[in-house]
Amino acid sequence: MKIRLADIAHARSGDKADWVDFGLFAWNATGYAVLAREVSAARVQAHFEPWLPGEVQLWPLPNILAIKLVLKDALQGGGARNLRLDNLGKAMAAALLRMEIDVGEDELARCRAEPRVGWWPHDPLAAQ
Amino acid sequence: MTKTVRIGSGLGFYGDAWEPVAASIERGGVQYIASDHLAELTLAILQKDRQRDPALGYARDLLPMVLRLWPSMRERGVRFICNAGGLNPGGAAQALRVALATKGWKARIAVVTGDDVLPAMTSGADAPAFAHLFSGAPLASVRDRLVFANAYLGARPIVDALAQGADIVITGRVADAALFLAPLVHEFGWHLEDAATPAELNRLAQGLAVGHLLECSGQGSGGNFGSLGTWMAVPDLAHLGYPIAEVSDDGTAVITKAPGTGGRVNFDTLRQQLLYEVHDPHAYLTPDAVLDMSTLRLTDLGDDRVRVEGATGRRRPERLKIVAGFHDGYKAEVTWGFSWPDAWSKAQAAVGIVKTMLAERRVPHDELFVEYPGLSSAHGALAPLPAALDDLNEVWVRLALRTREKSAADGFGRLFPWMGLSGPAYTCGFHGLHNTAELLGIWPTLIDRGQVEPHTQIQIIET
Numbered sequence A: 001m002k003i004r005l006a007d008i009a010h011a012r013s014g015d016k017a018d019w020v021d022f023g024l025f026a027w028n029a030t031g032y033a034v035l036a037r038e039v040s041a042a043r044v045q046a047h048f049e050p051w052l053p054g055e056v057q058l059w060p061l062p063n064i065l066a067i068k069l070v071l072k073d074a075l076q077g078g079g080a081r082n083l084r085l086d087n088l089g090k091a092m093a094a095a096l097l098r099m100e101i102d103v104g105e106d107e108l109a110r111c112r113a114e115p116r117v118g119w120w121p122h123d124p125l126a127a128q
Numbered sequence B: 001m002t003k004t005v006r007i008g009s010g011l012g013f014y015g016d017a018w019e020p021v022a023a024s025i026e027r028g029g030v031q032y033i034a035s036d037h038l039a040e041l042t043l044a045i046l047q048k049d050r051q052r053d054p055a056l057g058y059a060r061d062l063l064p065m066v067l068r069l070w071p072s073m074r075e076r077g078v079r080f081i082c083n084a085g086g087l088n089p090g091g092a093a094q095a096l097r098v099a100l101a102t103k104g105w106k107a108r109i110a111v112v113t114g115d116d117v118l119p120a121m122t123s124g125a126d127a128p129a130f131a132h133l134f135s136g137a138p139l140a141s142v143r144d145r146l147v148f149a150n151a152y153l154g155a156r157p158i159v160d161a162l163a164q165g166a167d168i169v170i171t172g173r174v175a176d177a178a179l180f181l182a183p184l185v186h187e188f189g190w191h192l193e194d195a196a197t198p199a200e201l202n203r204l205a206q207g208l209a210v211g212h213l214l215e216c217s218g219q220g221s222g223g224n225f226g227s228l229g230t231w232m233a234v235p236d237l238a239h240l241g242y243p244i245a246e247v248s249d250d251g252t253a254v255i256t257k258a259p260g261t262g263g264r265v266n267f268d269t270l271r272q273q274l275l276y277e278v279h280d281p282h283a284y285l286t287p288d289a290v291l292d293m294s295t296l297r298l299t300d301l302g303d304d305r306v307r308v309e310g311a312t313g314r315r316r317p318e319r320l321k322i323v324a325g326f327h328d329g330y331k332a333e334v335t336w337g338f339s340w341p342d343a344w345s346k347a348q349a350a351v352g353i354v355k356t357m358l359a360e361r362r363v364p365h366d367e368l369f370v371e372y373p374g375l376s377s378a379h380g381a382l383a384p385l386p387a388a389l390d391d392l393n394e395v396w397v398r399l400a401l402r403t404r405e406k407s408a409a410d411g412f413g414r415l416f417p418w419m420g421l422s423g424p425a426y427t428c429g430f431h432g433l434h435n436t437a438e439l440l441g442i443w444p445t446l447i448d449r450g451q452v453e454p455h456t457q458i459q460i461i462e463t
Helices: A030-038 A041-048 A094-099 A105-113 B018-025 B042-052 B063-074 B089-102 B118-122 B156-163 B178-188 B198-214 B217-221 B265-276 B344-358 B406-415
Strands: A001-005 A007-014 A018-025 A056-061 A065-070 A101-102 B004-009 B032-035 B081-082 B109-111 B144-151 B168-171 B243-248 B252-259 B290-291 B295-304 B307-311 B312-314 B319-339 B368-373 B394-403 B427-431 B437-448 B457-462
Touching: A001 B081, A007 A094, A007 B265, A018 A030, A018 A094, A030 A065, A030 A105, A041 A056, A041 A065, A041 A094, A094 B198, A101 B004, B004 B018, B004 B198, B018 B032, B018 B063, B018 B156, B018 B217, B032 B063, B032 B178, B032 B265, B063 B081, B063 B089, B081 B178, B089 B168, B089 B178, B089 B457, B109 B156, B118 B144, B118 B243, B118 B307, B118 B319, B156 B168, B156 B178, B156 B457, B178 B198, B178 B394, B178 B437, B198 B217, B198 B243, B198 B252, B198 B290, B198 B307, B198 B312, B217 B243, B217 B265, B265 B295, B319 B344, B319 B406, B344 B368, B344 B394, B344 B406, B394 B406, B394 B437
Parallel strands: B004 B032, B032 B081, B081 B168, B109 B168
Antiparallel strands: A001 A101, A007 A018, A018 A065, A056 A065, B004 B243, B109 B457, B144 B319, B243 B252, B252 B307, B290 B312, B295 B307, B319 B394, B319 B427, B319 B437, B368 B394
């Protein structure tokens, strides 16, 4: 089935000159296995293609259940010349979380049932 | 008992809040505050200040911030390290000295200079070096338009300033993490330039990881935490505390925040910050060492405490990074609202009229950028538009013109007012008559240490 990255991951984006960089984070080990399988540089480039043509670089970081992504040439020459309201690409992480990926139903159930790594006094996902 | 050093996060950018810093000083037991006033974009802002007044060019929030914090820092012996000097560290220190003296407060201020490399980039008949770090483009294409160029200095001059007894250290451009690494090197006597063994390099890497986790203030403690719904689990953003690092002499650290503050320090908030504005996480380059994040472990201890350990380091790069800015034309922007009925169609018609006028009058421009705030601007074509566009209550349209001609930018807003009476009906909220902004392109490049580090200077000023 198709889900959005937002359903199983969180993310933040920032700017480096003309590049936008992303940290993409799974909530648990099962979620990370899905990200590692589904999120490739080519898939991310295709996702952003209607808007931004630059090359994508990707590094898996299993030690923190994360994927690091960099989108080149994504800021019209950088924050100090970008004409967009979002000139620093802060909202681009949310645009990444729109990306659709394939997961099995069992796999998604495990993503949701498996406790999230880290300490939350009130886990809003678990409460759902 | 093993010695630890507690460092609190100061500002994360020029314009950030300092009340959370007060909480770290008063309730967080910190010995140092390290404050990063310079985002990559900030020197471009300071350059515009300096053009208006050569005495400026530093982050002006330094003065009100230190005036607010100094009494409690003084009382507790907290030392303050910042890069608020921007393009003019000497000017910043003089302004601060006057402000402190007016209050009758004593302080020993150290000024670090030597990061300005504009002369090195612009002197000489031919400069084959300084190619664009990303694209490889030659400097020649922008050399005569450069307005500032600063190398990222490392921790050494800050360490030396602390050794000379500075209460306040003001630098220009230094690597963000160096602001935090320096007090650790000073306190623990770590090897810096001569770090060679894995243990020595790894503890520098830990210091850099700590610095990176703290350098963006509230982003390290649950601010700007991005995810679907779960951002609401970060409590009390109104009173968010900035992160505090408690670092041991082997470099292992616990990240926490002051008691009674809002925000959240946990595995998720910290790893979001760990990867923020990083390129290759296996090789996070700084002037002092290369940090490999792939071995790092974040262990959530609960109660807003996370242990950071296992970072690995490699020897520092041969060359320093420069961030330079070059003049790259002008921007003018207009924002305009259209109400129901047919709001979307009217906005489209108005954009068409403006494009016709720009063409017929041959207004020189490189780009006319159009977006619709509130409908779709943040995600461009990735955001779906609603089916019934003309049923919308109102539509905002924002037009931004990029041009090399200042007169074209100055005149852009003049194309619009007549349409209030003679264009599509029911317009509202026009903004943008006089708002020309200078655009600066960023030119990242590299420079040999030998062209920079011998010129680094520390000056001590006392009030």
